[in-house]
Amino acid sequence: MGGTALSRPPRTGTCRAVPLPATIARSDAPSAQSCSRRGRSMEPPVSSSSDRTEDRGAPGADRPRSPVATLRRRADRIARSFALSIFSQALAFVAGVLIIRSLDRVDYAAYSLSSTILGAVVIIADAGINSAMMAAAARADQAGRFAALLAAALRWRRTIWAIAIVPTLGLLLFLLVSSGTSLVAAVLIAVLTGALSFNSLSIGLLSIDYQISGRFTALQVLDIVNAGLRVALIGVAAMIGVGGVLIYLSLGLVIGIAQRGLMARAISSRHAALPFTPEDRRIFGAAIRSTLAVSVFLIVGDQLVNVLLVLRGNPLAIADVAALGRFAVAFGLVNGVMANIAAPYIARAGGTRRDVLRASCAVVCAYGLICVAYVLGVVLFEPLLLQVLGPRYDHLRSELVVVAAGAAVSNFASWGLGLVTHSRGWLAHSWLYGPLLALWALWGLLVPDVSTTLGACALAATLGLPLLISQAIRIVAGVRGLEPRKAEVIP
Numbered sequence: 001m002g003g004t005a006l007s008r009p010p011r012t013g014t015c016r017a018v019p020l021p022a023t024i025a026r027s028d029a030p031s032a033q034s035c036s037r038r039g040r041s042m043e044p045p046v047s048s049s050s051d052r053t054e055d056r057g058a059p060g061a062d063r064p065r066s067p068v069a070t071l072r073r074r075a076d077r078i079a080r081s082f083a084l085s086i087f088s089q090a091l092a093f094v095a096g097v098l099i100i101r102s103l104d105r106v107d108y109a110a111y112s113l114s115s116t117i118l119g120a121v122v123i124i125a126d127a128g129i130n131s132a133m134m135a136a137a138a139r140a141d142q143a144g145r146f147a148a149l150l151a152a153a154l155r156w157r158r159t160i161w162a163i164a165i166v167p168t169l170g171l172l173l174f175l176l177v178s179s180g181t182s183l184v185a186a187v188l189i190a191v192l193t194g195a196l197s198f199n200s201l202s203i204g205l206l207s208i209d210y211q212i213s214g215r216f217t218a219l220q221v222l223d224i225v226n227a228g229l230r231v232a233l234i235g236v237a238a239m240i241g242v243g244g245v246l247i248y249l250s251l252g253l254v255i256g257i258a259q260r261g262l263m264a265r266a267i268s269s270r271h272a273a274l275p276f277t278p279e280d281r282r283i284f285g286a287a288i289r290s291t292l293a294v295s296v297f298l299i300v301g302d303q304l305v306n307v308l309l310v311l312r313g314n315p316l317a318i319a320d321v322a323a324l325g326r327f328a329v330a331f332g333l334v335n336g337v338m339a340n341i342a343a344p345y346i347a348r349a350g351g352t353r354r355d356v357l358r359a360s361c362a363v364v365c366a367y368g369l370i371c372v373a374y375v376l377g378v379v380l381f382e383p384l385l386l387q388v389l390g391p392r393y394d395h396l397r398s399e400l401v402v403v404a405a406g407a408a409v410s411n412f413a414s415w416g417l418g419l420v421t422h423s424r425g426w427l428a429h430s431w432l433y434g435p436l437l438a439l440w441a442l443w444g445l446l447v448p449d450v451s452t453t454l455g456a457c458a459l460a461a462t463l464g465l466p467l468l469i470s471q472a473i474r475i476v477a478g479v480r481g482l483e484p485r486k487a488e489v490i491p
Helices: 049-055 067-102 105-126 129-142 146-178 183-212 216-239 245-268 278-311 317-347 353-380 382-389 397-424 430-446 453-461 464-480
Strands: none
Touching (some): 067 105, 067 216, 105 129, 129 146, 183 216, 278 317, 278 430, 353 464
């Protein structure tokens, strides 16, 4: 599914891959998922009959497993999960490239706008509900009330969706018509986008049952089947000449509905249906109050690039920037690994300024090197990457490098620095993002020349700067609040 304009710090149980402006980094394949899920496969090992015999009284039955064997078992599960994630991402990338190569600029701009709005609606409708559900799901499952909690979460998400869908689809219609899409086609695209977003409300919540029960592999296989079907159907549609925005969105909707049905059936076989209570609703009310405004604010930032390009008279550049940003999907895998490894490392650092700085600098420097390597890789393999996108884009060499640099800045701000602020809980001065974003929008409206594709790419590439500055200020404020050194014990 289409990404949003900015990569965000990791959320519990979810991973929003990549983002830069919806223009720069996205998964160009709307599906029933608002994000790629990641997780370590932690299915409990099945004991053999000899194991059970030993447990009943053999000497040493209670002896702990060998640390080497435990590490090997965990490494195997992590490797399997990572391999499945790579395969799923690769299929999504192939589907995106097939769409890019089969659509002209007007159609791909329309598809890109639909993906962007789809991601925006899903993020607004989440409003922290997914994280609250993950936090409460294990206890609810043990009490036999998982289905009631799920029903309350869905009710909240659908309520917020009903409020958000009208203005967001109105913006989509404006952007589509302004970029050259006919009114009839724009209305149909908006209807399909709304249907895709409504279907996706359930999928992220249903996946939590798989996660708390340790069925990560089953969840990842389901994602792979989803992505594989999309690749196959999009490829066939493109080959026989019937591919188009409406066809591709319809395929995503049909596959998404099928996936939601399979997940719902599996969950209904595990949990008895129960009505939710006012207490269930209150669990999510607090999360919504604390995150909804921030989510809306970030989504506004995501849409500013598209709006500015339309207002400045170059709406077709939306297609160019989106296509060139397709390779930033590589950050999705990096962000998943960093969230699993780096975030706990920073969180466990000691409470002194020195300890936190040591851990934070190690993570930030490592992520910075990854960003530099990504940009250098794009520069070195520039001709090959443009050939992958097709002949419509093979002349956009400088533009590709600019978009890659923008993706690196955006991901560095959201994940390199964002991992530090998220892991340490440094929220002070987060409001500064709003004024900084407003200053960026004013600059983008008045200064850069976006009549060329290079100018449009430069505009999109700078969207990560307000977040970069605000994250840096939050880190400085957080570090200053720490104890300089451990208190000395005076005998």
